[in-house]
Amino acid sequence: MNLAETKIAVGINVDVFRGIVNFLYANETIPHNLEFGALEIQLNEPIIEIRETATVPRLGIHITGEFIDGTSPATEFAIWVCLQPFVRAIPDATPVAALSVGEVEEASPPGIGGIVGATATGLLNGILENMDIPIYDSLIAGLEEAAFGDNPPLRSTWDTDFYLGQVSEIEYVKAGLDTGNPPNPTVMGSEMLPTTPALMATLALPGESAQIPENPSIVPNGTGIQIMISRDAMDLSLNLNASSKIGTTIDGATINAMEMRMHDFGIEISGNAEKSGATVSWDGVLVLLYRKFYFVKSSKRWHDGFIDVMTSGIDVDVDLKWYVKLARAFLAILGPIGWITHSLWLSPKLKEADEAPDFVKGAFREEVSSALQNMIGNVGGLSGEDEIPFMDFGQNAWVLNGHFTHSVLTFAGLNRDTIANIEHDTFETEGAYGTSVGMIELRKGYNLHPQELGRLLKSGIVQIPNVHGVEAQYGFYVRTNPNANPADNLVDPAEIHTD
Incomplete structure (x- = not known):
């Protein structure tokens, strides 16, 4: 695009x-x-x-x-x-x-x-x-220091636009690593996703234009919010963060050189550091993937996603134990990841250390959501009573020709819908097998995991005839209002709990 x-x-x-x-x-x-x-x-x-x-x-x-x-x-x-x-x-x-x-x-x-x-x-x-x-405010805050250092221009001088984007397409690219040594980034698959008309907020530097040619919508069908950060913006932030680490010491290792820039499928990273006379250098590409998963928070399971970084594409010329902490430091300060999205987790696969990954929390999605919630709070204040409910879930993320793009499922207020299709998972364990509800497609085009739809139904943000959400000790799920008509139920009526 x-x-x-x-x-x-x-x-x-x-x-x-x-x-x-x-x-x-x-x-x-x-x-x-x-x-x-x-x-x-x-x-x-x-x-x-x-x-x-x-x-x-x-x-x-x-x-x-x-x-x-x-x-x-x-x-x-x-x-x-x-x-x-x-x-x-x-x-x-x-x-x-x-x-x-x-x-x-x-x-x-x-x-x-x-x-x-x-x-x-x-x-x-x-x-x-x-x-x-x-x-x-949040968009400019993520970029002004990287673009202008300690003397940023007034925020009122940045070029902005807000318009109704028209139907278009956005390419989804699934990247991976080949079998080389070190592995090289490659396209594992791609498809063109049709977009829906959407309200587009765009930002450019002062003196430049925030107008995207032909006024397209970047929001794929079935997505609430789509965030796209250009290759130029990513490079500015990566360069700032890489430069800030030169001369610093991590676990006794002094970083002598470090460069980061966007690659068509991820982030290029190179540099070297020295400790006790030994020098380690690195060069390669971090491939960014997005995965949905469950995580436990306050004894409850929430369903969201994370950015998974494939570090096996990085070639390191020595094998020192302190490289593990050094690598984590690199990944932890990848600039754009620090301000792209809330609940997107940077999860480096540090197989060399055979340790569980660290998670680094980003803030940009949180900022976008906060801006919407600020507006929603103002509107809800008109009634003097009820707060307008709001909920979002990470949906997907990928790098498109060096641009970072992220999809977020977003719901606010009251949304009436019906179930269009059920995708069932199959399971088989010793002495038992069967099916369960894997994904639920709504008539309006949203594909939701039962945990996600269960939360939306329980909160009242989504209403579906004959279906309700349940909060249990292990999380949320979707439950059909029991009746004898199989067409109305997610599973066979005989299997529905009635207690």
Whole structure:
């Protein structure tokens, strides 16, 4: 994908905003009834829609209901109001991504747009004013020192854009290592993933353009948030972190040289260090992979993922015990990993030491999520009561021509869906065999592990007819509301627990 001068791009699936609007209507922050003297307006749940999806998409909100004027019979109405994404400038501060209400583009019956349109526009503006997303602060914070050192420009001078990206494709590349000595990075498989129209927040250095050619969406179908960091941005941060380690001592070893830059499939790393007269040098490529897994936190099992670094591609010319700690130091300070994503774990395979890997926690996904949660908190504050729920899970990550990209499953508010397909796992142990639910595909295209869907159902963020989430000592799972109809159940009704 051609990012041109864009350094970081974040795509947000419109479903995130649909869930927020659904929640606001459910808890009546968006009122169901409005009265203006003799005029009474009854509102159905507003629906955020994208029109002209295949050409030049437009974002809007479809509002339906009925109105009663005095003693006149109730009249059904429908209006479609355009929503415009833009970057809101804030004096002496970092700009924010925002939405504004545009024109009433459709109204039925004719003339209703003037009456209901003004009411709806005022109502929406009051909500949208609280939906600013302070995303650029975290994006700039991850890059400004690497790009400008101790004298960064004002954050208000960075170039930013916020637009509705149109349907496109993004290449998914699965990289691995061949059988050479040392192994070399190679493509194990690739495919083009279709993307869905999404709100795109982009960032470029001051004096450059944050416009991505042809305004594409980078969010694959079935993904909530897609983060893409350009090769240039990654190189800037890698160089800063590599340079900062030269001359430092780790476990008695002094680092004399260290260089890092992006490779088409990972990170190139080279350098040397000295200890007690012995010199070790290294040169090779760290291949980044993404894996889903369970981990235990506070005696509960959460389902997420981690970045797995294949270090066997690094050629080291001596075998010293202190190399293990040195290698961990290299991996621990890989700059972009430090600010890419929360719950992405850097897990170097240090087989030379035959030890369990260390996990290094990143912060960039946490920052993106925090920006959304900041916005969601402001919107939830309109009701004075309920906080809008939010949940995300790591989904995938890969390096595409040196650009680092990461997919995050993201859900907010209230999302109604149905189950489209069940993928079953098979198991066989001594004296027993059978099947279990492996992955669950929702009608809207999201593929979730039962742990993930169980958490979403239990929290009320996702609602599915005849299905609920259960929290148990060993984690979360999805349970069918028991009945005798096999078509309604994830497993045979005879196998469903009823206690």
